[in-house]
Amino acid sequence: MSSKKKTLLKVIILGDSGVGKTSLMQQFVNGKFSNQYKATIGADFLTKELTIDDKSVTMQLWDTAGQERFQSLGVAFYRGADCCVLVYDVTNQKSFENISLWKDEFLIQANVKNPENFPFVIIGNKVDVDENKKVINNKKAQQFANNLGNLPLFQTSAKEAVNIDQAFDVIARNALQQEENDEFNDEFNDAINIQLDGENNNCAC
Amino acid sequence: MSVSSADWDTLSMKLDNSIVDSTLFKSNDSLKEPSLSTAIDLNDYKIVQFLAKTKGGLINSNFRKKAWPLLLGVDMEKFHGLCASRYSVDWKSKPQHKDEDQVSLDVDRSFIYYAENGSDSVKTELKSKLNDLILRILRENPQLCYYQGYHDICSVFLVIFSNEMELCFQCVQNFTLLYLRDFMMPSINESIKILKLIPPLVQKVDAQIYNELLLGDIEPFYAISPLITLFSHNITSFSSISQIFDGILANGSLGIIIYYYISLLLSQKENIFQKISLMEEEDCFTKQDVIHDVLSKFILNIEKNTIEQSLEDCTKITKRAPLEKLLPFHQIQRNSVLRTSPLINDLDIKEIKDRLAFITEAILEDQVEGSKITDPSSKATRFSIKDALAKKQNQTLFKMSLTIGIIGLLLNIILKKNEAFQLQTPITQLWNTHSEIINIGIRPIRDLLPKFF
Structure with missing residues (x-):
């Protein structure tokens, strides 16, 4: 059944308000940046067709509202995600500190099967700003990402398209891996079920 | 711009006789502007309300500037009596609201639609006003929480009222309290x-x-x-x-x-x-x-x-x-x-x-x-506007019901005591049922019980 469908990679982008989630997505999907993005209210998605090692996939990127009060809507959108991107703003200490909260919140709401192995990618955005405005340096961020379970970390600028493709390439690969694992597990479970059915039949004989 | 008294009488009469329909102004738009103008001058709430529902609504920002305060119950006499400049400075000395950081993030990304043709300097000024407007609402109503999207609503008011900031504030405050407060509770x-x-x-x-x-x-x-x-x-x-x-x-x-x-x-x-x-x-x-x-x-x-x-x-x-x-x-x-x-x-x-x-x-x-109560049925809140408004009118009725209720209770107790001595007659059964109904209907009586018995 599922093989008939195109491979869909569902990616959720989370992080505090104003860190640049919408801008990252727009830069990756449409290759453009604007100062005119409105605050995101609720959640919506954009899609992009990709080829990963000769396999064509559709990436579905969910953009979400950053204000805490909208988090409870997540339950409706996070389910079935293949990768979660956690974004902070390199000029905003609080947004960096909140990364692990976003991670936990995601795991609770998405109800993923193997929380320890679920792929997360961390993005520190707005590296184009003056050095003196940055409050989170590379070393600190790297250490943090390691502590959180050796999560991949990228320093990006959505404004100047720095490191965007590299980050999303890893996101896509991790998502694909997760998707294939899930599919394998599903088939594995199906196989077990069939076998069990068979055994039942045998017993009946 | 005003309407002849004959036209005005016709309009008022139609409204009074409840035979108005929204097509009244479709065929004759030339009547709408002067009617609205006159209605605003006369503070005629009902006609302004009626005209606002007709096609095209309140026509343009000039009319809205005058009609919205009226529809929002902004007391213009009191408003003009206030020394606006002195009053508006005071809010800045009030304690900061917890959501002010979020406000500034959203204000930065505001006026994307409604000041489309505005120059950068116009937009910068509008954003600064928007920031002040929202902070003042929050500091003066600290029970309310800011939500992303409230800034979009406020930006509409700002474009309408442009330079009349004090009037804008009064309108937004009333609008917020009357229509938006559900959205501004601690959770979504x-x-x-x-x-x-x-x-x-x-x-x-x-x-x-x-x-x-x-x-x-x-x-x-x-x-x-x-x-x-x-x-x-x-x-x-x-x-x-x-x-x-x-x-x-x-x-x-x-x-x-x-x-x-x-x-x-x-x-x-x-x-x-x-x-x-x-x-x-x-x-x-x-x-x-x-x-x-x-x-x-x-x-x-x-x-x-x-x-x-x-x-x-x-x-x-x-x-x-x-x-x-x-x-x-x-x-x-x-x-x-x-x-x-x-x-x-x-x-x-x-x-x-x-x-x-x-x-x-x-x-x-x-x-x-x-x-804050997650299960809405677990605890009823104590007030409601309807109750509060009805309270005054119902006080007399309440006293009467209270008396009847107490009589019912007394009879109930007396009759129940009598049960020990005699079989109930149909009449006593009727009284029991009656007093039970009264008991259920008037809850406060139960609360009063310990005092009486």
């Missing part, structure tokens, strides 16, 4: 409860949409931004968004926004079905995702004329399917704007002012407390 739950009215309402007015779009199975989060921003996040035309605000004020209820959403949905039915089947052909997304996507984006592409036509068509639905009759309405808190300001056609200015007074005196704090 109260907003979600209102959203949940949408699916059953669609079911009532168009079962095909409800069934084909699986509205019974998916969360109605697709409508969150139109609802909590009153479309100011979704509709780019300033004249259309102003008319939507006219409609809310004229109907005296936030409830109308739900009908507007549905009316727009119906107007786009074919487009929506088409888009969904196109996306489904890609055989890639789940149906739920497709529906969420299409329903959360369809408003952006609607033409101005279609929007205005939908606002007009909306009255047909309001009559067919009242919100109060929908099942999820039971979940709505007693102090919600939907319960305290229902859709009624003949509001008067005094009622608006009474509502405002009760909101600030008794409702707000209680509503905030009530919204």
